[in-house]
Amino acid sequence: MRVCIIGGTGFIGYNVTLESQKRGHTVTILGRHxxxxxxxFAPDVTxxxxxxxxxxxxALRDLLANQQAVIFAVRFDETGLHKIPAYDSFYRxxxxxxxxxxxxxREQGAQxxxxxxxxxxxxxxxxxxxxxxxxxxxxxxxxxxxxxxLAAAAPSMDLMILEMPYIMGIVPGRVPQWASLIRYVNSSxxxxxxxxxxxxxxxxxxxxxxxxxxxxxKGGEWYTIGERNVTxxxxxxxxxxxxxxNKRVITIPTPIVRxxxxxxxxxxxxxRKERGxxxxxxxxxxTRELFFDPEPSRRALGYGQGDLDQAIRDTVQxxxxxxxx
Numbered sequence: 001m002r003v004c005i006i007g008g009t010g011f012i013g014y015n016v017t018l019e020s021q022k023r024g025h026t027v028t029i030l031g032r033h034x035x036x037x038x039x040x041f042a043p044d045v046t047x048x049x050x051x052x053x054x055x056x057x058x059a060l061r062d063l064l065a066n067q068q069a070v071i072f073a074v075r076f077d078e079t080g081l082h083k084i085p086a087y088d089s090f091y092r093x094x095x096x097x098x099x100x101x102x103x104x105x106r107e108q109g110a111q112x113x114x115x116x117x118x119x120x121x122x123x124x125x126x127x128x129x130x131x132x133x134x135x136x137x138x139x140x141x142x143x144x145x146x147x148x149x150l151a152a153a154a155p156s157m158d159l160m161i162l163e164m165p166y167i168m169g170i171v172p173g174r175v176p177q178w179a180s181l182i183r184y185v186n187s188s189x190x191x192x193x194x195x196x197x198x199x200x201x202x203x204x205x206x207x208x209x210x211x212x213x214x215x216x217x218k219g220g221e222w223y224t225i226g227e228r229n230v231t232x233x234x235x236x237x238x239x240x241x242x243x244x245x246n247k248r249v250i251t252i253p254t255p256i257v258r259x260x261x262x263x264x265x266x267x268x269x270x271x272r273k274e275r276g277x278x279x280x281x282x283x284x285x286x287t288r289e290l291f292f293d294p295e296p297s298r299r300a301l302g303y304g305q306g307d308l309d310q311a312i313r314d315t316v317q318x319x320x321x322x323x324x325x
Contacts, residue, residue, distance in 0.1 A: 078276030086274035138276030158219025169203030
């Protein structure tokens with residue numbers, strides 16, 4: 001197929017491009033910045049530099065004309081500090097911009113689409129008592145992104161939502177997004193961290209899941225993508241061993257973690273600021289085990305498993321390269 005990846009120069013976009021080409025698809029990518037390093041992509045990848053939020057409808061029509069599938073791989077950083085209401089910062093890139101992409105893609109004849117979303121929408125469904133979309137602007141935007149885009153794609157375009165957990169892996173020549181945590185583990189400080197855990201997956205299998213969805217996913221479905229459920233203590237202990245530190249993970253009591261979250265929340269209120277993830281409410285998630293069964297999505301989309309340990313090693317090496325010279 002002819003596949004257009006919005007946000008194709010990013011972490012996931014780069015790896016999806018590789019997987020798409022491996023399977024014989026023709027790839028066009030749109031990115032706000034030129035690829036770094038500049039030799040990142042093969043010569044037969046069409047690279048268009050531009051911001052989908054700034055492009056006119058006509059420019060987007062030209063981009064999406066004759067594309068059979070569209071992958072939306074844009075993620076606006078949820079950790080930044082924004083003016084109240086923070087939701088306004090997420091609405092335009094995630095909701096308004098994404099809806100516009102898939103509306104125009106459908107009008108131009110695209111048949112297949114994927115939104116690379118967050119597993120927070122999964123937990124919003126199974127834990128309604130936590131009212132996640134009410135407390136967290138980022139999660140609200142992710143939920144609304146999916147809802148409005150599915151409506152925009154109907155009835156002629158099969159659009160799927162892929163809910164992603166924590167992803168391990170690298171882009172050659174770039175510092176991984178996990179680098180600050182890995183450097184903390186590598187520091188001389190005691191290794192304090194919260195209780196709880198998450199699901200993790202190697203970016204190679206994320207790419208397989210995304211291209212699998214383009215090839216055989218069912219329109220309107222929400223696929224929760226993952227590989228392994230792991231506690232924070234186990235994850236950080238593994239990183240510490242790889243770094244030769246062999247630190248013991250000291251679990252911060254959950255009441256203290258939640259008190260810290262409320263303190264951060266109060267400091268933001270005083271400054272009239274918000275984060276995409278409200279710390280007071282988020283600590284209720286951070287200290288839980290955000291686990292799920294990935295088998296249904298793996299069977300449906302045909303992605304693999306087993307590369308997570310290597311992906312973690314690659315991430316550690318790219319984050320603290322001096323440890324591995």
